[in-house]
Amino acid sequence: METSVGQDGQSDGSQRAVTLLDLARAAGVSRTTASNAFNRPDQLSPKLRARVLEIADKLGYAGPNPMARMLRTGRAGSIGVVFGKSLTYGFTDPTSIAFLKGVASVCEKEGASLLILPETGEAQVGNAIQGAAVDGFIIYCMHYLTAVNDAVAARQLPSVAVSAPETMPMSTIDIDDRSAAREAAAHLIGLGHRRFGVLALDVLGDGYDGPLRIDQMAKLECTPSVDRYRGYRDALDAAGLQDIDLRAFEVSGNSEDQARKAAFKLLSRKPRPTAILAMSDRLAVGALMAATDLGLDVPGDLSVVGFDDIPLAKAVTPALTTVHQPLEEKGAAAARLVFHPPKGRPRHVVLPTELVVRNSTGLAPDA
Amino acid sequence: METSVGQDGQSDGSQRAVTLLDLARAAGVSRTTASNAFNRPDQLSPKLRARVLEIADKLGYAGPNPMARMLRTGRAGSIGVVFGKSLTYGFTDPTSIAFLKGVASVCEKEGASLLILPETGEAQVGNAIQGAAVDGFIIYCMHYLTAVNDAVAARQLPSVAVSAPETMPMSTIDIDDRSAAREAAAHLIGLGHRRFGVLALDVLGDGYDGPLRIDQMAKLECTPSVDRYRGYRDALDAAGLQDIDLRAFEVSGNSEDQARKAAFKLLSRKPRPTAILAMSDRLAVGALMAATDLGLDVPGDLSVVGFDDIPLAKAVTPALTTVHQPLEEKGAAAARLVFHPPKGRPRHVVLPTELVVRNSTGLAPDA
DNA sequence: CCCTTCTTCTGGATCGATCAAGAAGAAAGT
């Protein structure tokens, strides 16, 4: 009758953990009653409950084992976020930080935890997703979306993908990147600019820096970079400027320093561009630094328009003209959709954007 | 023998999930063999394994249920972070973001997930901690440390507390706030300053803004604010200036805007302080804004020294003189201690800090 | 006094996996 417990020996250290059954025995009640003392106070008399809890305390019983409870109830009390890049990047880029903030705020309201999955590379990412004890997933824009999508879909849990094609079988949250970019470019065209440089987000996430690989764009699944580029072109087309040479550089990792170098190259060409279209505010800041390096005045000699409207955008000098997008709300909306999934078909939410004109754009110098 | 399955009816919708047993039956093997196909490829022939996995795919079996696996193996594959403030704050404050980044980078190396617990208030925080399926905890400086500490300790898991007293029964990670602050103040004293204003982090986390509540300081468990204040005083004492009136304002939520207001008040007194000791860089930035509001030149009329050395510190104008502390490394070190707990006694790590002199401090104007 | 209802508590079944021990057959050593 006496179960021997491995090599324990009662010595200070890893003794077997106290379970609900131990507690029940010690209190002279059934497991269910002990369980109810924690979960259903109305199911037993207050006096008994107090006694059970007291004995639990004495035994060092912290409460029902979370893993066992999850298994039995089928709920984890948390949602998972799958990142497309290293977590280090996720906690560095202001865009994803704001997104996480939005997710976190909704989690907090729901009393749920937020599980951030490690980035393990395309081959392994399925394992992490498969093994995550969560009630739903949020997929934050990534480069190998298919692998992630398949793994998440297999879990059959409420899921939302951000900045993903609406052809995916789950709900999506997005902005209209293309028309937002179009508006940014139209603003510059309206100011008389005719020579542009583009600083593009990386297309494949493979650490490449250099001229935009237009030929690779078709491969893409996660497409802000592509959509924004098309938006820029749309504006040119609409203005009858389709023949303009739109020189574009890809910048890896949304890095200010790389953007500075790329912008330096763009601005060293003759004739020099009078405006830079940056696909993110960080890239735009890099362009500002390059302008300083070259002794160019912004917006006198050069106009710069960004994208995102991160907090830094209005803190830099000159304050950035940029496309405001609701970063936090993206996260919040995604989380809400996970907690309260739409019945029937998945929902595809498109959040509004707005061009915010500040001090980094002005009339073209040669206009 | 046929178990009826609730009200399922096979209709499109929530059909019972496929289990390992279903897979085993469909493949004509035992549960264990099916399990091994996923977890121990070496335990069965490659041919059989391929067949099992194929059938799993066909059945839509995503892989072993994470909750069941956790229960059986006793491991969750993730560590939890307990915040002392709302998650919104955690994802806003550059200090905690950097900390999380450090934690995340180590998690990624270990292939583990990062579970961020919701802030539920002092009364409920125990529940969240009790119910978290994790392999260990990191406690990030909070205001009701006792409640958190008790709940975490009850879980009997490897845990690390940040900026917590070494009297706690778990490992701790910290910097020497007191001597770092002392160094910052000594720097100003060396420049001839004799009239100081202090911008203090909130002592109780209750949203209070106003004169520093020195009388409350004894109550504290989580003590950067108190230690830094003491450090400032230490420097004054060492210089024989113990009688100086060290006027201090508490600023709630480490907010730049609130700091600006508080600094405005400090700087409106006659005679005006010539230097401001800020307990964080955000507070210091608030002081810079107040200086601008008052038409004061920094460092000509006013010197400002911050604390933390967040990225913003060197981006603002003038660049902040501040105490550099290894924010990311704090998170990384904490995570490492959770993954590889010290045998025997808990470890108390104190990371080095360094005063970084930039452009926001200069000779006292009246010296 | 009997029947119903409510409160309080209990035991067995179950969630879905992994583990330990061992069986069956093939391969190898003597």
Added chain:
DNA sequence: ACTTTCTTCTTGATCGATCCAGAAGAAGGG
């Protein structure tokens, strides 16, 4: 030919809880 070893696979027990149906006793209604 017989024992040993290795490979491959299986059965029963177990992880620690929650859920369901029902029992025992108290309270209330006619």
